[in-house]
Amino acid sequence: MVNYNLLSNSNQKTWDKILAKVWQRSHLDFMLLCGILLLGLFGVGILYSASGKSMVLVWHQAANFGVAFIVLFIFAQIPASRYRPLVPWIFGMVLLMLFAVVSVGAVNRGVQRWLNFGLVRFQPSELMKLAMPMMLAWYLCNKTFPLRIKDLFFSCIIIVVPALVIAKQPDLGTAILVMATGGFVLLLAGITWQLIFGVSFLLMTAAPIVWHFMHDYQKMRLFSFWSPENDPFGSGYNIIQSKIAIGSGGWFGKGWLHGSQTYLQFLPVRSTDFIFAVYSEEFGFIGCLLLFAVFAYIIGRSLYIGTHAQDTFSRLLVGSLVLSFFTSFFVNIGMVAGILPVVGVPLPLISYGGSSLITFMASFGIIMSVQTHRKLIGS
Amino acid sequence: MPYFHKLKNYTHESNQFKKRMLKAAILLTLLLVLLIARLFNLQIFNYKLYSALATNNQLEYVPIEPNRGLIYDRNGILLAENLPAFSLNIAVDRIKNLEATINNLKTIIDITPKDIQQFKRSLQQKHRQLQLPLKIKLTQEEIASFYVNQYRFPGISLDTKMIRHYPLAEDIVTALGYVGRISKQDWQGIDSENYKNSDFIGKVGLEKYYETKLRGKIGYKVVEIDANGRPVRTIKIIPPTPGANIYLTIDSKLQKIALEALDKEQGAVVAIDPNNGEILALVSKPTYDPNLFTSGIDSDTFNKLQFSSNKPMYNRATRSIFPFGSTIKPFIALQALDTGTITPNFKISDPGWFKLENSKQPPYRDWQHGGHGIVDVAKAITESCNVFFYTISTKLGIAKIDDILERFGFGSKTNIDIAEESSGIIPSPKWKMKNTGKHWYPGDTIISSIGQGDMKTTPLQLANGIAAIANHGKRYQPHLLLATQTIDKARAMQEPFALPPITLKNPNTWNIVINAMHDVVMNPSGSAYTRFGPNPAYSVAGKTGTAQLYHHKIVNENPTPESEEGTPKHLRNHSLFIAFAPIENPQIALAIVVENNKMAPKVARKILDYYLVDAVQQKN
CATH class of the missing domain: 3.40.710.10 (DD-peptidase/beta-lactamase superfamily)
Incomplete structure (x- = not known):
C-alpha cells in the first residue's frame, strides 16, 4: 500500500512534469485562454436563447469555435519574428483580394463581401482586420518616435486605402473598425496631441463628403440613429426594439430563455449583431457588468502581454490587435444600446458566425505567440 | 557603442510604450464606463418605461364578441338566432399597401366593388376596430382557397362571426326590426368599448330598443403576440357575458x-x-x-327598399x-x-x-x-x-x-x-x-x-x-x-x-x-x-x-x-x-x-x- 502510494506519488509528479512540458510546448496562454473560453460559453448560451432554442445553431457555432481554436493554436505556434519579413506581402495579397471582391465578389444580401472559392467562401475584409495592424506594426516598428510627418502620411495610406475599399463593398461597419484600429495603433505608436486634433478637424470637414458617397441605406441608418422614433416600423425599428429589450431587462433580467423581446422575435438579427440585446434582456444590468468584466479581463491580459513584449513590432502588433478587439466590442454594444449608428459589427466571440470569430481567434493566437515565444534574456 | 545606444533606445521606447498603453487603458476604461452608464440609463433609470413598452409589444387584447340574445315569441318559437359565418378580416394596421392586398385577394376570393365600398366606409370611421371585415359570409370554396393561399396574406385572417338570422324573415320584421352594420351615427350613442371588433348593432324595432339587453358584455382574450402579430399563446380569457334572451308578447x-x-x-x-x-x-x-341587413346590406338594395313607392320599411x-x-x-x-x-x-x-x-x-x-x-x-x-x-x-x-x-x-x-x-x-x-x-x-x-x-x-x-x-x-x-x-x-x-x-x-x-x-x-x-x-x-x-x-x-x-x-x-x-x-x-x-x-x-x-x-x- 505504502509502496503503491509512493509509486503513485512519484507517478503523479512525473505526469505533472510531462503536462507542464506539453503545456509549455503548446504556446498557449492559460489566463487568456480561460477568458476566451468563458466568453465562448457565454456566447453559446446566449445563442441558444437567441436562436429560439435551436441546437442546430448551437452545434454549428461550437464547430465554428473548434475551427477557430485550431486557427488560434496554429497562430500561437508561429513566433512573430518568423512572419515579420512577410508582412508587406501578406498585406498586399489581402488588399488584392479586397479589390477582387469589389469587382467579382459573390453577391450576398445585395452586398459584395465574399470571395467564393467553390467550397469555401470568406470575407477578405475580415483578413484585413489582421493584415492591417500587422502592416502598421511592421512599418512603424523601426521608425523613430514620435512619428515624423512622412511616416504618418504613409501610415495613413496603409489605413485609409483598405478602409475605403471595404467601405465600397459596402461594409461600413468593418471599414470603420479598420480605420479605428489603425487610428489606435497610431495613437500607441505615439503621435502628438496637435495631430490628433488636426485629424479630428479634418474628419469633421470630410464628413459631408463621405455623406455624399454613402449608400441610401447607410444614410437611413444614420438618420434612424439620430431619431429612431420618426420611423418606428421602418429603419428605426431595430434600434427601438433593441432599446426596449435592454431596458426591460432591469437589474437582473427576465431570466435565461425568458426574454419576451427575444422569443417573440421583436429583436432583429438577434443571433448576430443584436445578440447583446438578447443577453441584457435576459440577464439584466448585473449580467451585463459580468460580461463586461470578462471582456475587460481579456483586454487587460492582452494589454499586459503587449506591454511586456520584447520588441516594438510585437508590442505594436499586440496593442493594435487588442484595440481592434475592443473597438468591435465597443461599436457593437454602442450600436445595440443606441449610442452609435447601426453598422453591421458583430460582438466579438459572442455573435453567431465563423468569419469574425476566426479572425479574432487568430489575433489571440498571435497575442499568445508573443507571450509564449519570449526569448529569455537577462536571466 | 551602437549596441548600447540601441539598448538604451529600447528601454526608453519600452517605457514610452508602457505610458501610452496606460493612456490607452484609461481611454478604454472611460469608454467602458460610458457603455455602463448607457446601460444603467436604459435598464435601471428607464426600466419602467421600457418594461411597459415590452409588455405592450407582447400583449394584445383580442375582443371576444358576446353572443347576442335570442328572441322568441310568446309560445317559444324562435324569431332571431345567431348563425356562424366565415368572414374575411383585414388587420389594417399591419398592411402597408391595402389596395394591392385587396387586388391580390380578388384573385382567390370574389370581392365585389360593393364589398370594397363597404370596407372603405368602415375604414374611415373614427372608432375603427383592429380587424375590419372585407367580406362576410364566404362560400365553402372561398374558405378553402383562402386557407391554401393564406401564407401570401399576412395580416389577413378568416374569422367565424355570428351572423343574426331571422327564421321567420319578413313575417315578423315589423316588431323585431333588424341588426345592421354600425354606422357613424350609431357610434355616438354607444359605449364604444363594448363594441370593439364588432360590426353589427340593432338598427330598428326591438333589436334596437333592447340593444343593451341583447348585446351582452364584450370579453377579452389576452394573447401574447410575436413581432409578426401572430398569437403565440393565450395568457388569460375574460369571458364575454352573453346577451339576455327575450320573449315577445307576439304570437x-x-x-x-x-x-x-x-x-x-x-x-x-x-x-x-x-x-x-x-x-x-x-x-x-x-x-x-330583415335577413338582407344582417351581413351588411349594399346601398342599391337598401335604396330600392327605402325609396320604393309602397314603403315596405315604413x-x-x-x-x-x-x-x-x-x-x-x-x-x-x-x-x-x-x-x-x-x-x-x-x-x-x-x-x-x-x-x-x-x-x-x-x-x-x-x-x-x-x-x-x-x-x-x-x-x-x-x-x-x-x-x-x-x-x-x-x-x-x-x-x-x-x-x-x-x-x-x-x-x-x-x-x-x-x-x-x-x-x-x-x-x-x-x-x-x-x-x-x-x-x-x-x-x-x-x-x-x-x-x-x-x-x-x-x-x-x-x-x-x-x-x-x-x-x-x-x-x-x-x-x-x-x-x-x-x-x-x-x-x-x-x-x-x-x-x-x-x-x-x-x-x-x-x-x-x-x-x-x-x-x-x-x-x-x-x-x-x-x-x-x-x-x-x-x-x-x-x-x-x-x-x-x-x-x-x-x-x-x-x-x-x-x-x-x-x-x-x-x-x-x-x-x-x-x-x-x-x-x-x-x-x-x-x-x-x-x-x-x-x-x-x-x-x-x-x-x-x-x-x-x-x-x-x-x-x-
Whole structure:
C-alpha cells in the first residue's frame, strides 16, 4: 500500500512534469485562454436563447469555435519574428483580394463581401482586420518616435486605402473598425496631441463628403440613429426594439430563455449583431457588468502581454490587435444600446458566425505567440 | 557603442510604450464606463418605461364578441338566432399597401366593388376596430382557397362571426326590426368599448330598443403576440357575458295569419290583449326581409327598399297616421253620455244632412242618402250615422271631444317598446292656430266628430283605445316584451304596466256603447255586418271607419262596387275596423287599416276566428 502510494506519488509528479512540458510546448496562454473560453460559453448560451432554442445553431457555432481554436493554436505556434519579413506581402495579397471582391465578389444580401472559392467562401475584409495592424506594426516598428510627418502620411495610406475599399463593398461597419484600429495603433505608436486634433478637424470637414458617397441605406441608418422614433416600423425599428429589450431587462433580467423581446422575435438579427440585446434582456444590468468584466479581463491580459513584449513590432502588433478587439466590442454594444449608428459589427466571440470569430481567434493566437515565444534574456 | 545606444533606445521606447498603453487603458476604461452608464440609463433609470413598452409589444387584447340574445315569441318559437359565418378580416394596421392586398385577394376570393365600398366606409370611421371585415359570409370554396393561399396574406385572417338570422324573415320584421352594420351615427350613442371588433348593432324595432339587453358584455382574450402579430399563446380569457334572451308578447302564428288576411293589400294590423297590454300581433304590409341587413346590406338594395313607392320599411302599425273615420264614434258617444250631454234615449231625426244654425255653408251630408230616420246613440253607432254625431258634437264642443280622446291615449305616443312611433294628432283651436295659423271654426268640430279633418291616429293607438273600451276603461301600456331570460336561466316576466283608467260616472254607459258595437257586427243593419260575415263562434264588438282620401264629398261607409269603379286604386278610401272579442271576457282587441280597400272587417274575422277558435282547438 505504502509502496503503491509512493509509486503513485512519484507517478503523479512525473505526469505533472510531462503536462507542464506539453503545456509549455503548446504556446498557449492559460489566463487568456480561460477568458476566451468563458466568453465562448457565454456566447453559446446566449445563442441558444437567441436562436429560439435551436441546437442546430448551437452545434454549428461550437464547430465554428473548434475551427477557430485550431486557427488560434496554429497562430500561437508561429513566433512573430518568423512572419515579420512577410508582412508587406501578406498585406498586399489581402488588399488584392479586397479589390477582387469589389469587382467579382459573390453577391450576398445585395452586398459584395465574399470571395467564393467553390467550397469555401470568406470575407477578405475580415483578413484585413489582421493584415492591417500587422502592416502598421511592421512599418512603424523601426521608425523613430514620435512619428515624423512622412511616416504618418504613409501610415495613413496603409489605413485609409483598405478602409475605403471595404467601405465600397459596402461594409461600413468593418471599414470603420479598420480605420479605428489603425487610428489606435497610431495613437500607441505615439503621435502628438496637435495631430490628433488636426485629424479630428479634418474628419469633421470630410464628413459631408463621405455623406455624399454613402449608400441610401447607410444614410437611413444614420438618420434612424439620430431619431429612431420618426420611423418606428421602418429603419428605426431595430434600434427601438433593441432599446426596449435592454431596458426591460432591469437589474437582473427576465431570466435565461425568458426574454419576451427575444422569443417573440421583436429583436432583429438577434443571433448576430443584436445578440447583446438578447443577453441584457435576459440577464439584466448585473449580467451585463459580468460580461463586461470578462471582456475587460481579456483586454487587460492582452494589454499586459503587449506591454511586456520584447520588441516594438510585437508590442505594436499586440496593442493594435487588442484595440481592434475592443473597438468591435465597443461599436457593437454602442450600436445595440443606441449610442452609435447601426453598422453591421458583430460582438466579438459572442455573435453567431465563423468569419469574425476566426479572425479574432487568430489575433489571440498571435497575442499568445508573443507571450509564449519570449526569448529569455537577462536571466 | 551602437549596441548600447540601441539598448538604451529600447528601454526608453519600452517605457514610452508602457505610458501610452496606460493612456490607452484609461481611454478604454472611460469608454467602458460610458457603455455602463448607457446601460444603467436604459435598464435601471428607464426600466419602467421600457418594461411597459415590452409588455405592450407582447400583449394584445383580442375582443371576444358576446353572443347576442335570442328572441322568441310568446309560445317559444324562435324569431332571431345567431348563425356562424366565415368572414374575411383585414388587420389594417399591419398592411402597408391595402389596395394591392385587396387586388391580390380578388384573385382567390370574389370581392365585389360593393364589398370594397363597404370596407372603405368602415375604414374611415373614427372608432375603427383592429380587424375590419372585407367580406362576410364566404362560400365553402372561398374558405378553402383562402386557407391554401393564406401564407401570401399576412395580416389577413378568416374569422367565424355570428351572423343574426331571422327564421321567420319578413313575417315578423315589423316588431323585431333588424341588426345592421354600425354606422357613424350609431357610434355616438354607444359605449364604444363594448363594441370593439364588432360590426353589427340593432338598427330598428326591438333589436334596437333592447340593444343593451341583447348585446351582452364584450370579453377579452389576452394573447401574447410575436413581432409578426401572430398569437403565440393565450395568457388569460375574460369571458364575454352573453346577451339576455327575450320573449315577445307576439304570437308569431297570429302574426302570420294577420299578414295572410291582408292578402295582397297594404295596411296594418295591431292585436292587443286588453287584459295586460301585450301586443299579440304587429303587422305592417308590405313587409321586407330583415335577413338582407344582417351581413351588411349594399346601398342599391337598401335604396330600392327605402325609396320604393309602397314603403315596405315604413312601420305602418306604429308610424302611419290615418284619419280615425267613424272609429272615433264610440269614443265620442262615451263622452256625450258620460258628461250628460245626451241621455241614452236622446233621439234625432236624420234627414240625411246637417246644417249649422245661421251658417251660409252648404249642409254636412250623411253617407246614406235620405238619412237614417229616427236615430238614438246606439243606432248612430251601429249604422254609423254621421248626422247624429254632427248634432251632438255641437253640443259637446271640441274641448270635451279632445278630452275623451286624450284620456284614451290618442294624440300622444303609447311608449311601446320600439322607437319608431308617431303620436297622431288630436286637433284643438290652439293646435290649429299654431300649425295652420287659422282660427277654429264650428265646422272643424263637426268634421272632427266623424274622425275626419285633422283627427289622426296610428293603428297602434286605435288598438290601444279599443282595448280600453273592451276593458271598461282599464288601460295598460302596450308592449312587446313578455319576459327576459338572462344567463342564470331565471326567466323574468315583464309585469303589465297599468295606465290611469277611464272611469265613467255610470258604468252602464260602457254597456250601451259596447252593445251598439256588437250590433255593428251582428245586426243586419250594422255597418260591418256583411263584410264581417255571419255566425261567429264568439261574441264580438266592432266599429267600422273610412279614412277619406282627397276629401270626397260624401264619406260612404258602404260603398257599392259601382261607386268604387270609377276611382283609381290608389285614390280609393282606406277602410278601418276596430273590434274586440269575446265581449264578456275580452281576449283580443284589434285595429285594422287596409289601404285603398274596404275589406278591413273581413281581415278582422280571419284573425278572430283563428285566435279564438282555431288556436284554441289546436291547443286542446
